[in-house]
Structures are given as C-alpha cells and as structure tokens.
Amino acid sequence: MRGSKSTEEVKPVNTLMIKHVILMLWPYIWQFKWRVIFALVTLFLAAKINVTLPFLLGGIVDHFEQVNVVVLPVAALVLYGLFRFSLTFLAEFRDVLFARVTERLISKMNLKLFAHLHQLDLSFHLSRQTGGISKDMERGAQGISFIMRALLLNIAPTILTLILTMEVVTRLYSVWFGSIILSSIIAYVLFTVVVTAWRTKFIRQTNLEDSKANTRAVDSLLNYETVKYFSNEQAESNRFSDSLQKWENARLKNRLSLAFLNSGQGLIITLSWVGTLVLSCFEVISGNMSQGDLVAVNALMMTLFGPLNMLGFIYREIKRAMTDLEHMHGLLNTKSQVNDVSNAKTLICENANIEFKNVDFHYDAKRKILNEVSFKIDAGQKVALVGASGSGKSTIAKLLFRFYENTSGQIIIDSQNIHQVTQASLRKNIGVVPQDTVLFNDTIFANVQYGNLEATEQDVWRAIKDANLYDFIQALPEKELTMVGERGLKLSGGEKQRVSIARVFLKDPKILIFDEATSSLDTLSEQKIMASFNALSEQKSTLVIAHRLSTIVDADKIVVLDAGQVIEQGTHEALLLNASMYAKLWDRQRSEQIESGLKE
Template sequence: MRSQNTDIAFSEVSWDSLKSLWPYLLEFKGRIVLALLCLVGAKLASVGMPFILKHVVDHLDQEAAIGAVVLLPLGLLVAYGLVRFCNVLFAELRDTLFGRVTERAMRRIGLKVFRHLHALDLDFHLNRRTGGLSRDIERGTNGISFLLRFMVFNIVPTLLEISLVIGVLLWNYQVWFAVITATAVVVYISYSVVATEWRTQFVRLANTAESESSTRAVDSLLNYETVKYFTNEAHEAGHYDRELAQWESARRKNRLSLFALNGGQALVISAALTAAMVLAASDVLAERMTLGDFVLINAFMMQIFMPLNFLGFVYREMKGSLANIEKMFGLLEHEPRVRDCEGAPPLRVNGGEVVFEAVGFGYGPDRRILHDVSFTVPPGHKVAIVGSSGAGKSTLLKLLFRFYNLDSGRILIDGQDISRVTQDSLRKAIGVVPQDTVLFNTSIFENIRYGRIDAGDDEVREAIRLSHLEGFIGQLPQGADTRVGERGLKLSGGEKQRVAIARTLLKRPPIIVFDEATSSLDSQSEQSILEAIAEIARGQTSLVIAHRLSTVVDADTIIVLDQGRVVEQGSHAALLQLGGTYARLWDIQQRERGAVAVPLP
C-alpha cells in the first residue's frame, strides 16, 4: 500500500510540475512563434524529400535520352540536397530560437526555488540535508532544460509527422502500408508508455541513492575536523561505500530495465519495417509499383520510425526528467510557517523599546521551552539574559527575529507587535552577534561588508578598528583580502567572533543582540571587545544573552531564566544581595575562575 501511494503521489507531483512550466514559455512569445514556423518548415522539407528521391530513382530506371538522363536527375539531386539542407537548417534555427526561452525558464525557476528556500522557516533548514538538497536542485534544473527543449517541440510535431505520413501512404498506395505503419506506431507507443512507467521506479531509486550518497559525502567533508579528531576516516568511507552500493544496485536495475525497453522498441520497428518492405517488393514484382515507389516506401518507413524512435527516447527521458524535478518542485510546496500578515507595514523604530509579554513557546507539544516570559528592555538600555544551559536564552533570540511563531503572548518593539510588521523590516532593525559564527568562503573584508553590503571601504575599516581586528589582519600576508575558507574554518573561534562583531557594528542597527558574543575569546580579547561593544552600544537598545556572568555585570537589568521561566530580574548588585539563583551561579563561576566572589557595593 505504501508503494502504491508513493507512485500516485509521484505521478501527481510530476504532472502538476509539468503544468507549472507553461507560464515560463510565454515570456518570449515572438521567439516561440518563429520557432514554430521553423518547425513547420523543417517538417515540410522532411516530408518532401522521399518524393524527390522517388522521381530520381524512377527517372534513372527509365530508358531516356542521354541529355535528359544527365540533366534532369542532376536537378532533382540538387533539389534533394537543398531540401535536406533546409530540413537541418530549420531544425537548428528552431533550437537556437528556443534556446533562450529554455535558458530564461531555467533561470527564473532556479531563482524562484532559491528565494523560496530562503523564505522557509528555520525549522525546515534545521532538518534539511544540504548535499541531497543540492543534487535535487541540480537534477531538477537539468530536467527542466530537457522538458522545455525536447518535449514541447518534438512530441507533438512527431505525432503530426506520423499522421501525415500515414495519410500519404493511405492516399497513394494500398491500405496495408497504412495499416502496418499505424499498428506499429500504436504498439510502439503503448509498449514505450507501459515499460517506461514500470522503469520509472528504478530511476527514482537511483536518484534517491545518489542524493543519499551526496548528502553523506558533503556532511562528512563539512565535518572534516571532527572526523580527524576521532580518527573515523574508515568509518566514514565505509558508510559512504554502503550508500554507493545502494546507488550501484539502483543503477544496475535502471540499466537492465532500459535494455528491456530498448530491445522491445527495436523489435517493433524491425518487424514493421520488414513487413512493409516485403509488401512493397511484392508490389514492384507485380508491377503495381515502380522501383521509385519502393524507395519512397522505404524512405518513409525509415523517416517515420526515426522520429518515432526519438519519441520513445523523449518520453523515456521525459519521465526521467519528471522524476528529477519532482523533489525540486516539491520544495515549492513547502509553505513557510512564519508569514507576513496581508498588508503588513514596515517596523518603525523610534526609541527601540523591546517588550516580551507573557511569551510561551515550544518546539513541539512534548518540548515546551518558554512559559509566560515577560520583561522589558527600555530604549537605550542594556538588558542581559542569563541562566543555565537549556533555560531558553537563545530561543528568545530566535523568537525576536521571528524564526518561529509564538504559541502565546506577544513581542513588541516600540509598541508594535512584531507578528504584524514585515519580517524584512524587523530583521533590518536588529543586529546580532551569534554564538556560532559561520562565515562565507570569501575575504575577511567582504565578510564584514556583508553586514551592510552598500557600505563604503572606509566604513568597513572603521568596523574593523572598533572590533579590534587590525592587529590580527596586519599579521596576515594578504591582510583583509585573506579568504576565510568554507564556513570560516581558516579562522579560530575568537577571530570569527570578532569578524561577526565587526559585521554587526557595520550594520549599526537600533537594536543589538549579543548571543554569547565573547564566548570564544580569551580574557584580554574579551575585555577589549567588551569595551568596544560598550562604546558602540551606548544609547542603543541592547540585549545580551550570556553564560559568563562577568560579561554582563554592567547591564542595567539582568533577567534570570530557569527552565523557561523568569525567576529573578534586577541589577547585578541587587541580584547578589537577593541571594537566589543568580547569586548561586555567580559564586560557582567565581570559584571556577579561582576567585572569591565579592559583592559590589
């Protein structure tokens, strides 16, 4: 039952995806019309060639005057060559004209999928498999290229040409030629459809196996250092080989099924061609047909089965292409859970007040994270959120950015519910220095400029100065032009953190969030970064998520979270005097640092 449901879903998704391609063809209507005219010209030339060939053979077969024998066949042969050249020329012009339509459609659809992936919520991206997703998109784009270039201008024209040839045979010769041709066409198409539908499952299995192996390879290479740390190269190779073994098995089934399909198609064509030639030879011997008619019948049969054989190839590849684009178009069916309200206005930030009002949230019914969390970050104030691991600190950041929808409560910025404003304006108003900084594989300079892509070089250099990156960059042979490697792996954790801080400082948002911003820095670097942060955040609303309490002692208010609830809030001194959760965490951290906790006066 599961397999049947899978096949039904496959068919529905594929044909729906096919329908969705049509709008992309209409962007170049003029080119399509010209391509259709070239197609008609090519088909007319194709049908005309056997008739010219018939007259050439008939004339050569007759006893005629020497001048006629020399001149007339020469003219027919030149005409034959000219018609054949026109057939090829019109076909090439058709493909050239339609090529831009195909390329533009691939561009449009690829861009649409790319934008849609960025529009999907964080939960989708946390569960995605990058390697498999990349292969699905690549195969889907190639499948679109095939569908648009071959299906639109080959299936219908081929069927039309077959109909014309059958009509010509029926009109000029005995009915059995048309019967043989029509029967062969019906049997060929029926067999091709049934066999192709049967073998599509093997195409899909091969694609799935390829995606799995690609996913494993990319995941292993992205975690190269972890593999080395635990000397698990053999384990990764074995795992990858098992994925490749499944791919090999699926490809073998695919190849054997293709052999059965091609063999059956060849049998139908050979049987029909033989039957037609035997019948034509009999008519020539009985003088009901000329030798030219025999050649014409042979040319027509060859001409009709060449596109028919191509039709089998097109249909076979079309089903394969539909299998390839199935998952890519399936991505477009994923609806983002976080959406802008219809007609949502942009966020207007005046002072930058942030209010969490009875916020409740969970990643699922069985994983509740926050319970009735309420606090306020006044304009221009620095508020810290602390607590043990798993208390829900980083979740507050995700909710402020609207990576998820709240289960209950509201988050307000300057009195505006963030669920009622555009996500774009919300995120432009907030700068973040994340705990785990991931950089693009480009230069340090361009990674910093990513904070505000229209920033000038002087502004980027100022951000570098404020984040205390000048000394580090000065030691590099290529300076700020040094590439950081994939995901920034060429830099240490502290260096990446400073790049992230510089990037956020360049953005200069009215609200700044620091999520364990100095967790990867040594004490000296941490102190210098904290001074820079204090300088740049002066007069701005800032929210600091911290595990190391020593970094937030200067906060105007400290919010203490415990198991998703606000258990304490106040200044550093007030919380120490309270002697509760915060005081206990402070004492533990001071002892870990080999210092004695001394309450501030």
C-alpha cells in the same frame, strides 16, 4: 545516527505532469514568444520536407528506368541533396532560436528557487541537507532544459511527421499500409508508456541514493576537522562507500529495465518495418506499385520509425526529467511557517522598548520550550538572559528575530506587535552576534562589509577598529584581502567572532542581540570587545545571552531562566542578595575560575 534526516524531507510531487511544468514555465517562455513562433514555423517546414524526400527518391529510381532521360534524375538528385541539407539547416536554425529561451528558463528557475529557499523559515534549514538540495537544483535545471528542448525540438516535429506520413501513405497506396503503421504506433506507444511507468520507481530510487551519497560527501567534507579529531577517516569512507553501493544497485536496476524497454521497442519497429516491406513486394509483383514506390515506402519507414524510436527515447527521458523535477517542484511548494500577515506594516523603531508578554513556545505541544515568559527591555537598557543550557535563552532571541513564531503571548517593540510588522523591517532594526559565527568564503573585508553592503570603505574600517580587529588584519600578509576559507575555517574562533561583531557595528541597528558572543575570546580580547560593545550599546536596547556571568554584571536587568520559565529578574547586586539560583551560578563560576587560576 548522523544524517538521519534525508532529502526526503521535501516531499516530491508524484503527480507532477507535463501540464504542471508548462504552467510553471509558461510566463518565462512567453517573454520570447517571437522566437518560439519562428521555431514552430521552421519545425513545420522541416516536417513537410522530411515526408517529401522519400517520394522524391522514389521518383528518381523510377526515372532511371527511362534510359534516354538523364537530365531529370541528375536535377532531382541535386534537389534531393538541397532538401536534405535544408533539414540540417532548419534544425540548427531552430536550435539557435530556442537556445536563448532554454538558458533563460534555467537561470530564472534557479534564481526563483534560490530566492525561495532564503524565504523559508529556520526550521526548514535546520532539517535540510545542503548536498541533497544542491543535487535537486542541478537535476532540476537539467530536467527543465531537456523537457523544453524535447517538447519543441523532438516531440512536436515527430508527431507532425507521423500525422503527415499516415495521411500520405493511406492516400497514395493501400489502406493496409496505414493499418500496419497505425497498429505499430499504438503498440509502440502503449509498450513505452507501460514500461516507462514501471521504470520510474528505479529512476526515483537512483536519484534518492544519488542525493544521499552527495549529502554524505558534502557533510563529511564540511566537518573535515571533526573527522580528523576522532580519526574517523575510514569510517567516513565506509559510510560513503555504503551510499555509493546503494546508488550503484539502484543504477543497475535502472540500466536493466532500460535494456528491456529498448529491446521491446526495437522488436515492434522491426516487425512493422518487415510487414510494410513484405506488403510492398507483393504490391510490386502484382503491378500496383513501381520499384520507385518500393524505395519510397522503405525510405518513408526510415523517416517514420527513426523519429518514432527517438520519440520513445524522448518519452522515457522526459519521465526521468520529470522525476528530477519533482524535488525542485517540491522545494518551490514548500511553505514557510513564518510569514508576514496580509496587512503587515513597516516597524517604526524609535526608542526600541521591548516587551515579552506571557510568551509560550513549543515544537511539540507535549513539551513546552518557553512557558509564560514576561520581561521588559526599556529604551537603551542592557538586559541579560542567564540560565542552564536548554533553559530557553537562545529561543527567546530567535523569537525576537522571528526565526520562529511564539505559540501564544506577545512580543512588543515600541507598542507594535512584531507579528503585525514585516520581517524585513523588523530584522533591519536588529543586529545579532551569534555564538557560532559562519563566514562566507571571501575576504575579511568583504565579510565585514556584509553587515551593510551600502557602507563606504571608511565606514567598514571604522567598524573593524571598533571590533578590535584592525591590528590583527594589519599583521596578515594580505591584510584585509585575506581569504577566510569555507565557513571561515582559516580563522580562529575568536577571530571569526570579532568579524561577526564588526558586522554588527557596521549595521548599526536599534536593537542588539549578543548570543554568548564572547565565549570564544580570551580574557584580554573579551575585555576590549566588551568595552567597544558597551560604547556601541549606550543608545541601544540590548539583549545579552550570557554564559560568563562576569560579562553582564553591569546589566540593567538580569533575567534568570529555568526550564523555560522566568524564575527571577533584577540587577546583579539584587540577585546576589536573594541568594537564589543566580547567586548559586555566580558562586559556582567564581569557584571554577579560582581553581583554574583565572581570577577576574
């Protein structure tokens, strides 16, 4: 079934804790240490004012009982208003201070993940699903933003307010007030932690189904033409509908569990609030408290339980954000299977002599892809690989480019084992024209220039002409500024291939790999491209993976593969004389061409 692999390929870190997040983000936070320090100062001032306000309000109520005193309550009311406004001002000032820190964190972490994904090996990218990863990145960025704001702007001030409130009510009033508040806080925290831990599985399932649905949509839209070829629009809608239904069910469970959590938290707060008010009334009746004290205690409870209720919301949202971060954290912890050795050197590629020495490769030890493959490409030679599909031709090219690591044997370039040199220096010296060319959603000119971003405009045009692309571009209304569409879908297969070839002309590497690069071209274009290609490859070592044998008759050496083994090698003429596998392949293709009327 299409899409059998899911975003679960990247294992989430289920033990991800706040400390992991802080350790991950701390280097970026510390770049703005003064902003953070000032934000903490405003946080402390706001907490002190927040605890002071209820007692100021209580004092105002008590002074209203003194009929002859009018000025003091009015002044106190003005002061109360100023303090209340200062809370808003300090909160906004703190947000402004911390906004830069949060935005920088998000951009830095997204950049780090983006760069890391480009460092991972081909096997990871063959199994990944773009839609799911884009969702992981999006949710991870949102999670970072929420956690950082919650830690500094919500959790820290709430905890500070709780501590100050406990100290004040215990010192000024009865210890019973402190006992009620402390027991309610303990009950609230325990209930929130237990229920939120239970809810986490629903959040994870919601995220998983969301990623699957997004992956399904992106995969279907990227394969728009295939869907149309087989009239499977309804089938795609049904598949997407199934994914959305699973997401909807997971989301509903998440919502129901949230309702249970909110109701429980509300009950604890209500019982505590009622308890303190009842106790306050008895204290007023007994003469131990004034009416102003009653108002102060009620306002203090509002000051206390407002942030406490917010703390419950923040905690469960942090747990959700932590769940969102799990896949991002998992992606960052994914290790590439192809890495430079610790003392890797820069490849010195002067002559570009290439040798495969007894190279083996397999994904599964029970099934070898390549078995004892040995051949040489001398400086400036053109060597072709031929064989049936699945014989290992493209795998050899991928091993040379170090998309994979061979399991045994050696691949040598100018007496240097490619595993002992940096991947960057190796790939800088190799130009690849793949069988399936994928272009960026940019202009034709920009796609060609991608072969060498430092090339001049004149160099780009020279590569365009060498690749037989110039006349095609000039015939377009917008010429070189024509947009090619997503993955180059606005161009034909042959046109995309010529853009790809132009890129390699512009890169001008020491080693060339043609992976059936002319398979999408018509005969005339193929002949023109091959003429330019032969001129380009005169001074270069070239590996050609060929399907059309007519394109490699001039090769210096032809290596014939069967089931991952080299069964024969030699020139075109020598192999025909052997009357072996290559000769049979040649005869079969010639017969097919004659039957179809395509005589070469």
